[in-house]
Amino acid sequence: MTATIALPRVRAGAPSRRTLLLLLPMLAIFAIGFAAPLYFVIRFSLEHFDAAGTQGASVTLEQFVTIFTTPLYGDLILRTLGLALATTVISAVIGYPLALAITRGPRPLRAPLMALVTIPMLTSVVVKTFGWQVLLSSDGMLQRTLDAVGLSSVKLLNTTTGVVLGLVHTYFPFMVVSLVAALSAIDRTTEHAAASLGSTPGQVFRRVTFPQSLDGLAAGSALTFVTSMSALVTPQMLGGGKVSTIVTVIYQQATSAQNWPLAAALGVVLLIITLVILSLQTWAVRHVSRR
């Protein structure tokens, strides 16, 4: 096979500029449905709000001041981050073995396990959370089992525990998918080489497999963190009003309280945290890979 110079993809037949026109429909949709809404969120976050309603042409940072000085909102942010962190950690702990089973387990099990992970991703979060609601209810199976065992003080529904359970269930597939991608990409011969050099399976995992999967772990963690942090349905349905996150408050403020500026400001905070996490992950991957 002769090596060829990397040829640029010079388009033959179609004038190059014409091809870019193909982007117009999607760009138009995104301009109206994505760019404009984001603009409005940022614009409204800088508005003033009083009980009479807003819509002045003011530009003020008072919403952000409120958020960062009121301990209520500080707690809110911390609790949201805490929930996301717990979800991510638990997802990694249960997701990793599952990913290992899917990529290195007995062959007949691989496709069914992968399907098992993908099907909940395609089922509405409302349906899944509804199932949890029934399962966690005070006269449901789980609670009754706990009571029987003497752990009746541990409550499931309308508590943080229940919310975390629901969040993990909904968002850990993102972790699994990332890990499966990373584990599949590892060159298996490196593992065989380690084994031939005398490493036990445990050592092979610790020294060869796991380090090479870290990129996928970082990506999966960032994804799980960011999506569980932005969850609305799960904390709303399983929290019963007792578990508030930034997101549930945004929803309340936007719909019942009609305090759009505050909702928008909280939204901006959420957006910034999301972008920070995603940048951290990109930075971490690049730095770690440069070893």
Next chain:
Amino acid sequence: MSVAGERRKLGSVLFGLVIAIIVVFILAPLAVAVGSSVTTTGYLAFPPRGFTLKWFGEAASNPKFLEALWTSLQLGVATTVISVVAGVLASYAIVRRPGPLTAVLEQVLLSPILLPAVVLGLGILLSLSLSGWLGTFPGGLLAHIIVASPFVTRSVLAGLRRLDPRLEEASHSLGAGGVRTFCRIVLPSVRGAIIGGAVFAFVISFDEAVVTLFLTGSDFTTLPVTIFTYVQYSNDPTIAAVSTVIILVSALLVGLVTRQGGRDER
């Protein structure tokens, strides 16, 4: 068996146990939703007491559910069609005109997957209120396209990148211009990626709850949103019946997607 062999066997048994527990965890709420749909009691109970299909009948005859289902279906189809058309065109431009501009655009078109849906929902609420389109089908459609189209774009981008550019050059050398080549050669070759992306988009739209919650009104609502509000004040197994239907439809569509994906690999 040697000690090492025994230990390894124990290790794999434990591992299998862990996986089994995780599997149960995954299936639990789905099983509960399906299971409690057949209970004879007038309230949600799991395990179900007795067996009856009457709640399915209740759901099927409830006009609110039926209307919501109809809206969800229409929304799903419209979202999918528009996402596919716009997405295929955009993906083709991105793949065939690599450069800094298209690289940025690719990230933008894929970003709704990562960014908080609640912020998008709020933003769309704000822009629709200001323009008077709140609570309408077109408003909801716009939101759904933003949420669902990244899945089409992602799938089609991958499919196009797997395509040998020399097929297009061969078509040109044989006298076919850009449009003809696109229709006769490119599209048939990425058919699998388009279909896979389309199914995903439909399911995402059908299941969509967060953004839609901000946009619904008394005469515009979708099935997931209806379930959400219904659950808040009622303990009635009808909801379980509706949920069961949704689960079955999702499972069916996943089956379709995986089989199509398998066929593409060959």
Next chain:
Amino acid sequence: MTATTRPRDATPITADPPSDHEDKDIVLQMRTVSVSYGATRVLHEVDLSVRSGELIALLGPSGSGKTTMIRTIAGFAHPTAGEVLLHGRKLAGVPAHRRNIGMVFQNYALFPHLSVADNIAYPLKVQKKGRAAIKARVAELVDLVQLTGHAAKRPANLSGGQQQRVALARALAMDPELLLLDEPLSNLDANLRREVGEEIRRLQQRTGTTTIMVTHDRQEAFGMADRMAVLRQGRIEQLGTPRTVYRRPVNAFMASFAGEANLLPGTVTGSGPDTQVTTPAGTLATPDQANQGSEVVVMIRPEDVRIGPPAAAGTGVLPASIVESFYYGSSLVVQAEASGVRVQALVTGAATTWFEAGQQVSLRIDPQAVVIIPDGERE
């Protein structure tokens, strides 16, 4: 317009037989064409004329620019200087799909979702030919490339050689003014290559299609081409018939590229009907003329070195000893040393004797076999 330089008064023994194509039309002309990708210049002021019915081979190692050259002709790359003309029409600004130049890609690029018949019919459908006409032409081409009975199959169900024939038929279907072949034999098994190469050549001559073929394999080029252009680093090193390229290379690079070569530096020590050249290995005579006393490089092909019993040194007779030999079935490659200089000989035929290492022999070289390389510095 060929780029070979003949030494003055070269005797006609190595001249080409009269060309079939010299009076035919020029189909393709490239005039000082340069192509750059960004800052890198890939083709430097290339000149080429291709006549109707010719098969020209573009031969060269990877990176020599040969693929760029046919992509430029086809319209998939654009010259940064110079012009390409097809039957006198400038091709600048003409998109690839309007050039009526057929191309067979290295990986065949058959449309996987269409059958063999539909692949071949594709250009005809583009030209909006009638259904009956298309059907007839497709059948004709399927028979021409000997794929009768396979017309309904998909490319995935064909062997490499069969796929290539479909690609060829498809390109021929549009009745191209020029046909471009990109490494047509490189994806085939080694033992099939010669057979398929001869088949392609026969087909090309039968249809009279003007063809440009890219290859890195000199055997292919020699066997199939009417003329060949050897490319090196974006320039045409030599353009001529295979015979000219092999027998009268223009420089040392070409001498070694066209085949195995013994290159010996020497000084001209005598003139007359035959020039005498004294080299470290011994004295040789050649019909090529050169000035007395000038430094030259002579080339002798191994197959022209005859091994005989030991003898005294003379013009064209070099005492030598055998170093080693390699048996290749149809030939025996022998490395010998004449006065400290390595000389390679190629011996063929049933009457081949075995040579022992260290055996004393004499190497006999006829004057016709000695060629003075015009641009003799070693590259």
